[in-house]
Amino acid sequence: MTKKAIFFLSLFFISVGIVAGFFYYSLLIKNRSAESCSASMIVFHKETQANITFDFMYNKEKRNGIVSVSGSYLENSHPEGTIRRDISFTWTENHGTYNFLSSGINKIDSLETLPDKVIATVLPGFYVYPDKSITYSIHPQGSQGFLFTIGKRPLFFCSR
Structure with a gap:
């Protein structure tokens, strides 16, 4: 794999982690009523x-x-x-x-x-x-x- 591919894959996984964390936090707050x-x-x-x-x-x-x-x-x-x-x-x-x-x-x-x-x-x-x-x-x-x-x-x- 090239450095460019590793960079974009890393960026993709970090973005997915941030989005998943946001949705998990939103769900946690919603259920904490x-x-x-x-x-x-x-x-x-x-x-x-x-x-x-x-x-x-x-x-x-x-x-x-x-x-x-x-x-x-x-x-x-x-x-x-x-x-x-x-x-x-x-x-x-x-x-x-x-x-x-x-x-x-x-x-x-x-x-x-x-x-x-x-x-x-x-x-x-x-x-x-x-x-x-x-x-x-x-x-x-x-x-x-x-x-x-x-x-x-x-x-x-x-x-x-």
Whole structure:
């Protein structure tokens, strides 16, 4: 092979590599449409307190997601157990109001030490049982995150 042929073949393969890399990157960005946000909250009920973190991971195009719930449960200021579960959900949307429907609850048995009945005293049924719904109004707060409300009452801020 002549030097000229080697030069053009090298140029061809480099060009193909650049074009293939561009298409791979474009495909990767397109499929990476999952987004996430996190919120922390303290819930009080009678003599109990739950320190809870919600990590929402969702796909706007597919209208589904997973919310990871973790935290501690205290009774009379003494630790009584931990909460750790992942809730799969789908949603429907109507003018900024989102109806979430839990499709599955994955309890992390090695970490979660409380029965559902106890968790249900500090969290809505959506976070405890499958096929339960909850409706939130979700208000974007720029690039920082979202304000979750029920009616006009703010519940928590979910930061990106």
